[in-house]
Every structure is written in structure tokens, then in C-alpha cells.
Amino acid sequence: MRAKDAVGQYGENVAASYLAAAGWEVVDRNWRGASGEIDIVALQGTELVVVEVKTRSGDGYGHPAEAVGHAKLSRLRRLAAQWLDAHDLHPTGVRIDVIAVRTSRTGAATLEHLCGVL
Known part of the structure; x- marks a missing residue:
């Protein structure tokens, strides 16, 4: 695995753990569609x-x-x-979030969660 890919995979693992610890249900990871890939699909309550x-x-x-x-x-x-077309799920709403992860050589990664960027 290339170093860049390893950093990205690490960040996705940190983000998925953060969401699960916050009580979200991670329902899909690295899902590929015709337009590209979604890193994480999660449910926060009934919102996708x-x-x-x-x-x-x-x-x-x-x-x-x-x-x-x-x-x-x-x-x-x-x-x-x-x-949504590929899955039998009917959320009350859909939004897009960004999670920014910065790794550290000396400690734990830091994470910033930007909700509803679109």
C-alpha cells in the first residue's frame, strides 16, 4: 500500500470510530458508484x-x-x-459532512467535523 493510501485509510478508520463513539450507525464504507466513491455512509438518528x-x-x-x-x-x-437508489433505506433527510483528520508523529490524530457542508 502506498504511504498516501495508508494515511487516507488511517483517517477513515479514525473518522468511523469517532462517528460510532458518538452513537451514529456506520452503514457503509468505501462504497463505489458510477460517479466515484463515498468514504462513509452513516445514520445519525433517521438522517442519512x-x-x-x-x-x-x-x-x-x-x-x-x-x-x-x-x-x-x-x-x-x-x-x-x-x-439511496441502490439501498432499501428511507431516511428523513440527507446531508453531506466533511471530517478533516490531521495525523501527528507524537500523539493522537486531531479531528474536525464539519456538519452539513451541502
């Missing part, structure tokens, strides 16, 4: 949340959430619709 996880090991490329621009958000909207 599509979660994009961005992980950085340094600040050289800016804040992790800065990597989620308009085009990525539009793709995530399409993917959310594709996911």
Missing part, C-alpha cells in the same frame, strides 16, 4: 449522512477540508442519490 474524509499528515497542502471543493460536493450529491 454522506461523509467525506480528508486526512493530512502535514500543513503543506493546507487544511484538509480545503480539498473538498464545489466539484467534489456536486459529485457527493450524485453519489448520495446513487447510494
Whole structure:
């Protein structure tokens, strides 16, 4: 596994653990649709949340959430619709969140959860 892929996988694991600890139900991970991939699909109560996880090991490329621009958000909207079409689930609402993870060489990763970015 490439180092970049390992960092991304680590961030997704941190994010999924965070959501589960907060009482959310993680219903899917790394789901692939025609428009791309959803990192995490979770239920917060009866609301479906599509979660994009961005992980950085340094600040050289800016804040992790800065990597989620308009085009990525539009793709995530399409993917959310594709996911719902493929599953027998009828949530009361759908939203897109971003979880930004920063790794640390000396301690635990830090996490920032941005709710309802679209």
C-alpha cells in the first residue's frame, strides 16, 4: 500500500470510530458508484449522512477540508442519490459532512467535523 493510501485509510478508520463513539450507525464504507466513491455512509438518528474524509499528515497542502471543493460536493450529491437508489433505506433527510483528520508523529490524530457542508 502506498504511504498516501495508508494515511487516507488511517483517517477513515479514525473518522468511523469517532462517528460510532458518538452513537451514529456506520452503514457503509468505501462504497463505489458510477460517479466515484463515498468514504462513509452513516445514520445519525433517521438522517442519512454522506461523509467525506480528508486526512493530512502535514500543513503543506493546507487544511484538509480545503480539498473538498464545489466539484467534489456536486459529485457527493450524485453519489448520495446513487447510494439511496441502490439501498432499501428511507431516511428523513440527507446531508453531506466533511471530517478533516490531521495525523501527528507524537500523539493522537486531531479531528474536525464539519456538519452539513451541502
